[in-house]
Every structure is written in C-alpha cells, then in structure tokens.
Amino acid sequence: MRIVRFTAPVELGVGSEPLFGVLNDKDSILVLRGDPIYAGIVPQDKTLKLSDVKLLAPVIPRSKVVCIGKNYADHAAEMDSVVPSEPIIFIKPNTSVIGPNDTIVWPRMSERVDHEAELAIVIGRICKEVPAAKYKDVIFGYTLANDVTARDLQKKDGQWSRAKGFDTFCPLGPWIETEFVPADQGITATLNGEVKQSSNLSEMIFKIPQIIEFVTNVMTLLPGDVILTGTPAGISAMPAGSTISVSIDGLGTLTNKVSSRVQ
Missing domain, CATH: 3.90.850.10 (Fumarylacetoacetase-like, C-terminal domain)
Structure with a gap:
C-alpha cells in the first residue's frame, strides 16, 4: 500500500490543509481520515486524481x-x-x-x-x-x-x-x-x-x-x-x-x- 500526503485545490472540496491518501494506481488517490500512522487506514468517500494534487513529504517526523x-x-x-x-x-x-x-x-x-x-x-x-x-x-x-x-x-x-x-x-x-x-x-x-x-x-x-x-x-x-x-x-x-x-x-x-x- 502506498501512502501519500498532499494538498489539493480548494475547489475539489477537501479543504486546504494537508491530507493523507492511498495511491490506488498511477493516477487515483483514495482520501483518508487523519494520519494513518495514528488513525489507521480510514477511507473517506472521496477519490482524487494524482495529477490534481501536490505531493508533500509523506511523513513529517514528530521529533527526529x-x-x-x-x-x-x-x-x-x-x-x-x-x-x-x-x-x-x-x-x-x-x-x-x-x-x-x-x-x-x-x-x-x-x-x-x-x-x-x-x-x-x-x-x-x-x-x-x-x-x-x-x-x-x-x-x-x-x-x-x-x-x-x-x-x-x-x-x-x-x-x-x-x-x-x-x-x-x-x-x-x-x-x-x-x-x-x-x-x-x-x-x-x-x-x-x-x-x-x-x-x-x-x-x-x-x-x-x-x-x-x-x-x-x-x-x-x-x-x-x-x-x-x-x-x-x-x-x-x-x-x-x-x-x-x-x-x-x-x-x-x-x-x-x-x-x-x-x-
């Protein structure tokens, strides 16, 4: 399973804050609720195209x-x-x-x-x-x-x-x-x-x-x-x-x- 962290344009209806998702294939992201390291894999009813988002570092280390x-x-x-x-x-x-x-x-x-x-x-x-x-x-x-x-x-x-x-x-x-x-x-x-x-x-x-x-x-x-x-x-x-x-x-x-x- 490939976990991505990303931002998306506001007009896509997912807000402006960084989100996590599962990369289903080369151009489809299943949006998740929360950080999967803490919350597990909890899908939202939302799928985005990879080409429509900006990928971020997939993890921001909490300490080091x-x-x-x-x-x-x-x-x-x-x-x-x-x-x-x-x-x-x-x-x-x-x-x-x-x-x-x-x-x-x-x-x-x-x-x-x-x-x-x-x-x-x-x-x-x-x-x-x-x-x-x-x-x-x-x-x-x-x-x-x-x-x-x-x-x-x-x-x-x-x-x-x-x-x-x-x-x-x-x-x-x-x-x-x-x-x-x-x-x-x-x-x-x-x-x-x-x-x-x-x-x-x-x-x-x-x-x-x-x-x-x-x-x-x-x-x-x-x-x-x-x-x-x-x-x-x-x-x-x-x-x-x-x-x-x-x-x-x-x-x-x-x-x-x-x-x-x-x-």
Whole structure:
C-alpha cells in the first residue's frame, strides 16, 4: 500500500490543509481520515486524481530523523574511513524535511552541497529496546531519502550537525510503501540525468533488524520518526540549478531541484 500526503485545490472540496491518501494506481488517490500512522487506514468517500494534487513529504517526523553513517563499505572507503564495528548514528532536525519536487536551498555558509541516496524507515509506534527479531512490529513502511550534506562544513566542523541540519536538507518521498521488503533492490542517485550512485540494499553493513535494535537501545522512537539507513559510494556535489533523483527498485523515485547558492 502506498501512502501519500498532499494538498489539493480548494475547489475539489477537501479543504486546504494537508491530507493523507492511498495511491490506488498511477493516477487515483483514495482520501483518508487523519494520519494513518495514528488513525489507521480510514477511507473517506472521496477519490482524487494524482495529477490534481501536490505531493508533500509523506511523513513529517514528530521529533527526529535518525541517520546511520558509513553503512556501506564503499562509502566508508571513499570518505577515507574504516568500516564501523557498530552503527554510527546522528540526527537531522525535523525542520530539514521537504517533499518531492521541492527545492533544496543551498545555504550561504557552504560552497559544496552533496547528495546521498538512502532508504528511509518510517516508525509506526512508540518503541524502546526492540529486539532485532521483532523489528517489523515497529515499522509502518519505507520511503526514499536524500541525506543532503554541506560537505565542506562537515570537514570543517569535525561533526555533522550543521552540515546535515539545514532547512531543506532532508527530502523524503514520494510516498510510504507499507509492503516493501528490503533485500537486494537497486539504489541509485542520478544528477542531471547522469548516474552518480549505483548499488543495492544488500550492501548495507548493518541491516534493518540490527539498525532498529541498536537505535532503540539508545533512544525512544515515536510514531512518525524516520531512520535513514546510509548511502553507498558515489556521493558528489550538486551544482546550483541541478536536478537530483534518488531511486530504489520497487519503491519509486524522489526528485528535487537545487537552488542557487543563497547570497
């Protein structure tokens, strides 16, 4: 099931506030009552065309986006780093989240802004100390993410909060897939039509069960929290005005533009 979050023109009779829906096929959305993470799948008697709405980030994390660093060996190598012995975690603020086709804003502080294609986990309930064997119990679904990074600031600071925390630096979307099963699906990032990252999810060092167990032994996760699972090799700078697309087989494609550098 593909869950979308969207706004629609007032004349369609569903109001102006963001709504949730189920994408029935390529151009039909069944409108839902409330946020399905909290309210479950409760349909309204209303169907809209996908072409008539604006898709938003399918989830706005209530508290945090937790990220796993250096979770592909080839990416660790290109960063001149060793493969970690346990997951490396950091947090992006929920204010960094934007949706499909929104613009990544290049901040004035940075001279290099990179893409990082990632699979994202959407958490479905409050959870703490979840055993790896029970990881499925706490996952609502999966979506795509771009862990946008001001690479020069990351190197300058020696830690990652500023470099990865700017507004617009966490594109998510275009939907949440509740039936996706991560295995060996391909993951790619395409910059202005050129493939820059190409790997598959089986290359993750720490798999989804390990990630859920590790993170929830550090912190409580809340419904709507998101975990980014790491990026493969091939990260590169996104020039001003470029278009970046993140794709995962069976999950879809997330596309965003990059603004000119803010002066």
